[in-house]
Amino acid sequence: xxxxxxxxxxLEAEAIHIFREAAAQFRxxxxxxxxGKDSTVLLHIARKAFWxxxxxxxxxxxxTTWKFKDMIAFxxxxxxxxxLELIIHxxxxxxxxxxxxxxxxxxxxxxxxxxxxxxxxxxxxxxxxAFGGARRDEEGxxxxxxxxxxRSPGHRxxxxxxxxxxxxxxxxxxxxxxxVRVFPLSNxxxxxxxxxxxxxxxxxxxxxxxxxxxxxxxxxxxxxxxxDRLPLESGEKAQMKQVRFRTLGCWxxxxxxxxxxxxxxxxxxxxxxxRTSERQGRLIDHDQAxxxxxxxxxxxx
Amino acid sequence: MTALTAIRPAExxxxxxxxxxxxxxxxxxxxxxxxxxxxIGRLLWDAxxxxxxxxxxxxxxxxxxxxxxxxxxxxxxxxxxxEREQGITIDIAWRYFDTAKRRFVIIDSPGHEQYTRxxxxxxxxxxxxxxxxxxxxxxxxxxxxxAAILDLVGVKRVILVVNKMDLADWSQERFRAIETDFRELxxxxxxxxxxxxxxxxxxxxxxxxxxxxxxxxxxxxLLDHLERIPARDTTPTGSFRLPVQTVLRDGVDFxxxxxxxxxxxxxxxxxxxxxxxxxxxxxxxxxxxxxxLESAVQGQAVALQLDTDIxxxxxxxxxxxxxxxxxxxxxxxxxxWLWDTPFDERASYLLRTATDLVPISKLQIKSRLDLETLAxxxxxxxxxxxxxxxxxxxxxxxxxxxxxxxxxxxxxLIVDAVTGATLAGGVVSSATAAGDTSxxxxxxxxxxxxxxxxxxxxxxxxxxxDEFQRRAxxxxxxxxxxxxxxxxxx
Numbered sequence: 001x002x003x004x005x006x007x008x009x010x011l012e013a014e015a016i017h018i019f020r021e022a023a024a025q026f027r028x029x030x031x032x033x034x035x036g037k038d039s040t041v042l043l044h045i046a047r048k049a050f051w052x053x054x055x056x057x058x059x060x061x062x063x064t065t066w067k068f069k070d071m072i073a074f075x076x077x078x079x080x081x082x083x084l085e086l087i088i089h090x091x092x093x094x095x096x097x098x099x100x101x102x103x104x105x106x107x108x109x110x111x112x113x114x115x116x117x118x119x120x121x122x123x124x125x126x127x128x129x130a131f132g133g134a135r136r137d138e139e140g141x142x143x144x145x146x147x148x149x150x151r152s153p154g155h156r157x158x159x160x161x162x163x164x165x166x167x168x169x170x171x172x173x174x175x176x177x178x179x180v181r182v183f184p185l186s187n188x189x190x191x192x193x194x195x196x197x198x199x200x201x202x203x204x205x206x207x208x209x210x211x212x213x214x215x216x217x218x219x220x221x222x223x224x225x226x227x228d229r230l231p232l233e234s235g236e237k238a239q240m241k242q243v244r245f246r247t248l249g250c251w252x253x254x255x256x257x258x259x260x261x262x263x264x265x266x267x268x269x270x271x272x273x274x275r276t277s278e279r280q281g282r283l284i285d286h287d288q289a290x291x292x293x294x295x296x297x298x299x300x301x
Numbered sequence: 302m303t304a305l306t307a308i309r310p311a312e313x314x315x316x317x318x319x320x321x322x323x324x325x326x327x328x329x330x331x332x333x334x335x336x337x338x339x340x341i342g343r344l345l346w347d348a349x350x351x352x353x354x355x356x357x358x359x360x361x362x363x364x365x366x367x368x369x370x371x372x373x374x375x376x377x378x379x380x381x382x383x384e385r386e387q388g389i390t391i392d393i394a395w396r397y398f399d400t401a402k403r404r405f406v407i408i409d410s411p412g413h414e415q416y417t418r419x420x421x422x423x424x425x426x427x428x429x430x431x432x433x434x435x436x437x438x439x440x441x442x443x444x445x446x447x448a449a450i451l452d453l454v455g456v457k458r459v460i461l462v463v464n465k466m467d468l469a470d471w472s473q474e475r476f477r478a479i480e481t482d483f484r485e486l487x488x489x490x491x492x493x494x495x496x497x498x499x500x501x502x503x504x505x506x507x508x509x510x511x512x513x514x515x516x517x518x519x520x521x522x523l524l525d526h527l528e529r530i531p532a533r534d535t536t537p538t539g540s541f542r543l544p545v546q547t548v549l550r551d552g553v554d555f556x557x558x559x560x561x562x563x564x565x566x567x568x569x570x571x572x573x574x575x576x577x578x579x580x581x582x583x584x585x586x587x588x589x590x591x592x593x594l595e596s597a598v599q600g601q602a603v604a605l606q607l608d609t610d611i612x613x614x615x616x617x618x619x620x621x622x623x624x625x626x627x628x629x630x631x632x633x634x635x636x637x638w639l640w641d642t643p644f645d646e647r648a649s650y651l652l653r654t655a656t657d658l659v660p661i662s663k664l665q666i667k668s669r670l671d672l673e674t675l676a677x678x679x680x681x682x683x684x685x686x687x688x689x690x691x692x693x694x695x696x697x698x699x700x701x702x703x704x705x706x707x708x709x710x711x712x713x714l715i716v717d718a719v720t721g722a723t724l725a726g727g728v729v730s731s732a733t734a735a736g737d738t739s740x741x742x743x744x745x746x747x748x749x750x751x752x753x754x755x756x757x758x759x760x761x762x763x764x765x766x767d768e769f770q771r772r773a774x775x776x777x778x779x780x781x782x783x784x785x786x787x788x789x790x791x
Contacts, residue, residue, distance in 0.1 A: 005534060005600060007321040007404040016602035017561045020546040024615055024656070049559075049602070051590035052551035136395040143394040159392065164422035164639045166454070166726040167712045168563075171653055173721035187406065189397045191350075274352065 008196055012045060015184035017168065018147055019049035019131070022182045023056050025172035026129035029182070030122070033059040033086070035071045036248040037193050038133030040204050042185060046131070047082070058085035060121055060130070064113040065090060066101055066250035068226050074205045089121035101252040102230055109253075119155045122179065129172070129180045137189045147186050153177035190246075194271045198264045207245045208267060210259040214238040221255035246271075321399060323532025326406040328424050328456070330447045331433030336464050340433060340502040341396065341407055342374025347509035348524050349398030349405075351377070371503050393423045402528045417686040418639040421450050421726060425712075428533050429458040431523075432483070436469035436499070440482040446672040452490035453635055453688060453728065455708050458530060459487065461497040462523065466515060467504060473517040489675060491705075498523055534600030540624040541565035541573070542702070542710050544655035545617040549604050557588055557604030558613055563655065563709035565621075566598040567605070575617045576625040576700040578777060578789045580770070582607035609767050612774035612789070616657030618700035618710055626700045626710055628788075629732035635670075636689045636715065636727040643684035649718040652695060655710050660696035664715070667691060683725075691727070697786070698735040698743075704728035735788075743786040746777055751791065 022029055031046060033039050043059070050056055061075060079086045091099075094112040101109045122130060136143050146162050148170055163171060172180060185193070197204060213224045216236045223230075224245075225238050230252050232238075243256035244267070261270045329337045345351050346359075359372045396407040410423035424430060430451050434444060451459065461483045469475045480497040487495045498507055499518050506512035509524040521529070542564045549557040567573065567584060574581040586606035587594040597603045605619070613619075618626050638644065650661040669680040670688040683689040704711035708728075715725040735743060755772055759765040770791065777789045 005323065007324045010324050010534060010600060013561060013600055013602040017546070020559055020602070021656075024547045048590040050549060051604075052555055052557075052588075053549045137397045143396065144392045162392075163723040164418050164726070165723075166422045166425040166639075166714065168561075168709060169653055169655065169712065169714050169726075171714050171716055171721070171723045173651070173653075173658070173716050173718075175720040175722070178721065187395070187397070189399075191399070 008192060008199060011185075011188055011192060012048070012196070014187065015042075015045045016049040018170065018182065018184040019046050021170045022129055022131065022148070022172060022180075022184075023050070025170070026174075026180065028125070028127050029057040029129040029131060030060045030087070030125070030127040031055075031057055031131040032118075032133075033061050033075070034133070034248075035061065035067065035075045035205060036133075037197060037204050037208060038135065038185060040202055041188075041193050041196055042131060042133040043078070043082075043084075044200060044202055045184060055084060057131075058087055060087045060089065060125075060127075062114055062118050062121065063088050063090045064101075064250050065095060066113075066252065068205070068207055068224075068248065068251050070207050071205050071248060074203075078203075087121065087125065089117050089124075091117035091120070100229075101250050106253060109250075113250075122155070127179070128174060129182055131182045131184060133185050134181075134183050135188050135190070135193075136186050145183060145186065147183055148172055149181040149183065150174075151179050151181065155179065190274075191271055194264075194268045198268050204264075205248060207248060209264075210242050210244040210262045210266075212240045212242050213256070215241045215243055215256060222257065223252060223254075224256050226251040246274075321404045322402060323534075324404045324406060325527065325530060325532050326408060326426055326428050327527065328408045328410055328420075328427035328430045328451075329433060330410050330420055330424070330430060330451075331435075331443070331462075331464075335433040335435045336375075336502050337409065337433050338375030338377075339373075340431075340462065340464060340500065340508065341409060342377040343502045343505055343508050344407075344524065345377050345396065345398055346374055347505055348400055351398070374502070393419050400524070400528065403532055405527065417446070417450065418637065420447065421454055421637045422639065424451050424456050425454040425726065427451075427456050429460060429527070429530050430456045431460045431462050433462050433464055434479055434483070436463050436465045436472075436475055436479065439479045440486060442673060444483070445486060445675065448486055448490055449670065449672055449675060449688065450637065452492070453637060454726070455704065455712075455728065457491070457493040459492050459495050460523070460526060461495060463497065463499045464502055466499045466506065467501045471499075471514045473499075473515070476518075496520070496526055498526065534598075538599065539564035539707050541567050541571075541619070541621050542626065542707060543567065543603075543605065543619040544657075544700075544710060545613060545615055545619065546656050547615055548613070555588075555606060556610055557586075557606050558617075558619065559602075559604040560619075560656065561602045562597050562599050564599050564707055566596055567619075567621075568596040572622060573605075573607075573619050574622045574625060575611060575613045576620055576628050577617050577698065578612055578774075578787075580611040580613070580774065580789050580791060581622060582609045582611050582770070584608075609770045610774070611770060612778055616654075616699075618655070626702045626707070627732040628698045628735050629701050630695050630698050630735045631733040632693050632695070632701060633667075633730045634691055634693060634713070634727040635730060636683065636691050636725040638683045638685055638687050638689065638725045640717075640722050640724045641685050642717070642722070642724065644682055644689075644724075646681075650724070651716040651718050652693065652699065653714040653716050654699055654701055654712075657699050658716070659699045660718070661693055661715070662696045663692075663694040665692045665694075690730075701729055701732050703731055735786075743788050744780060745788050745790055746773065746780070747790045751776070 091113055099112045146165050215222050215224050244259040245256050261267045331337050359376055362376050394409040398405050408423040410420040463476050463479050476499040499515055500507045507522045543560045543562050545558045546560045549559050569584050571584045584605055585608045587597050588604045650664055652659045652661050666681055666683050666689050668677040668690045670677055702711040711729045713727050714723050717724050756769050759769050773791050777787045780787045
């Protein structure tokens with residue numbers, strides 16, 4: 001290799017380094033797989049880090065049952081084709097209680113259907129480390145996140161008790177009851193994720209590409225109807241619009257953007273020229289001031 | 302609203318090309334009121350690919366920078382709710398922005414003295430540091446303290462930003478006086494380059510453009526200078542080092558020593574040595590998923606397959622014969638204490654190097670650096686935010702370099718063996734080879750011994766040479782498993 005390193009080469013090498021450190025230092029890691037673009041990059045780099053060995057940890061998906069159907073299909077195809085081990089965990093009790101993303105506030109829904117089952121799954125399987133695709137550029141409280149982010153017993157995040165990280169040295173020695181979240185993509189931006197997907201030729205969920213989809217407009221946001229579970233308010237009527245997603249989550253909580261970017265090159269161009277940050281499309285983050293930071297204290301990823 | 306529209310850059314930052322030309326990580330440091338967050342906010346506002354909703358957030362806040370019509374740019378930087386309430390930055394924040402030339406990573410570290418640990422950890426990731434000084438106050442105690450920390454963690458390039466020039470009547474004399482003070486201070490440290498720039502962050506003077514109000518200054522503005530500094534890992538420095546992170550196997554015949562090249566480079570066919578065991582082999586393959594490489598340079602994460610399977614595991618540092626790290630049981634070092642639990646001579650500590658974790662048998666504080674006078678004073682204790690000089694005796698040998706020779710393999714963390722907390726970060730001043738002090742207790746398994754006994758049936762051909770190495774490794778492995786320290790010299 002004679003060409004000088006691009007910034008993507010450096011970011012990839014750093015992420016591989018982090019994966020290898022974590023796999024060597026922790027007893028039982030797991031990769032939190034949320035099917036989106038960040039998870040796609042995370043999984044690809046994990047495979048690079050341990051190639052030609054099989055991935056030395058399973059994937060964990062917290063299924064709220066409100067993911068887009070395309071996401072679930074993509075998840076199952078990925079797992080099958082790459083011969084991966086996948087654990088799917090759903091909060092059945094939450095479903096029995098009828099917790100859903102339209103009757104309940106985003107913070108209640110997220111806590112019951114995402115945060116609680118995540119903690120339960122980590123505890124149930126005894127995972128001491130969980131890889132996640134969070135990036136520091138996503139949101140204010142994440143800008144301060146460590147690569148190895150420690151959680152005290154009960155998975156609580158205390159920003160004042162986080163370990164200083166120096167040079168490239170990663171200290172994963174756990175105290176009693178501690179677990180850790182590991183963020184190999186900490187230093188990536190949304191633009192890097194798309195540039196990398198294009199460069200590596202990775203498959204992503206088709207929802208990231210513009211297509212005609214049944215949409216409604218609610219509170220100034222475009223929602224794509226994935227099935228008929230969401231009760232429509234009077235005057236709301238599904239209209240076909242050419243839209244795509246910049247970020248994917250539970251469909252009633254994830255806003256689409258109007259777009260004509262139907263392939264990866266167009267998405268990269270659109271992302272590089274974007275004028276708004278991606279979390280605009282995440283309704284849970286706007287719930288209340290400092291929403292994400294509060295969720296993190298409670299154990300949200 | 303109108304003020305904002307007026308000062309918005311006429312043209313957005315140029316669209317970055319698909320792959321940017323490298324990364325530059327920069328640390329900002331200064332005292333509490335020197336206006337760090339405002340400087341960075343201004344830099345983002347003027348030169349970066351900031352999103353509209355981030356710009357709108359600033360508009361909505363309705364807050365103005367003290368006594369001006371300009372918005373409070375610091376809001377772009379300050380993150381955590383707790384901090385905003387206190388009005389100070391309490392932790393390191395990481396910001397990313399692209400210009401047409403490269404990716405910038407801004408490490409924003411706190412100004413408060415009690416958070417020196419954060420500054421030290423932030424600085425350890427920096428390629429260049431911006432030292433911010435208020436034009437009215439000049440070089441302060443805090444400036445000296447920060448310069449000492451930068452030097453300790455290995456920052457080689459410093460930019461002195463003399464801020465709030467508007468409040469010093471745009472005075473060249475004032476700027477030159479501060480610059481002179483700082484250059485005098487800098488002489489005491491090992492900085493490679495010091496550049497001074499007069500700035501008014503709120504007005505944008507010399508941040509991402511020049512300043513009509515300071516026509517006497519004809520040096521680069523901050524952004525120009527930042528774009529000229531060499532990016533990280535663009536030119537390999539030092540001799541080859543690869544700390545082994547893990548050993549990868551495909552279940553058939555592949556056994557790859559996986560790790561990141563932390564300095565220098567390695568090519569197929571190179572003879573490399575594991576300093577800990579003293580064994581050597583040639584590089585057969587440099588493997589990555591998708592394709593093999595002819596060579597690997599500093600910054601690349603690879604897996605090396607060797608022509609003979611030598612007894613190497615996590616913690617080993619691969620290097621070239623003739624330029625090996627020291628296999629040390631004693632090191633003297635400089636430490637910055639990072640945790641609120643002070644040094645306790647009864648506690649049990651571990652030393653974490655690039656990829657090794659070794660019990661410390663004795664940690665002795667010799668002296669402390671007084672950040673006021675920059676003189677060392679004899680001391681036996683050390684606590685949060687203090688810099689100490691210490692002697693460390695290790696429970697077993699570790700492959701390590703002097704920090705000045707090789708930063709990545711010459712730095713370490715001190716870890717609390719019970720809680721796992723990272724107590725201190727340190728740099729190796731000198732390392733003493735295990736043989737120097739414990740030769741008597743280390744068994745030297747030499748080629749001669751093996752040829753006379755275990756391997757006397759072997760001849761000088763490829764198969765037998767491999768078998769020789771295999772037996773040597775196996776013997777060393779068994780001896781070590783039995784608790785005998787072994788140095789394999791084949």
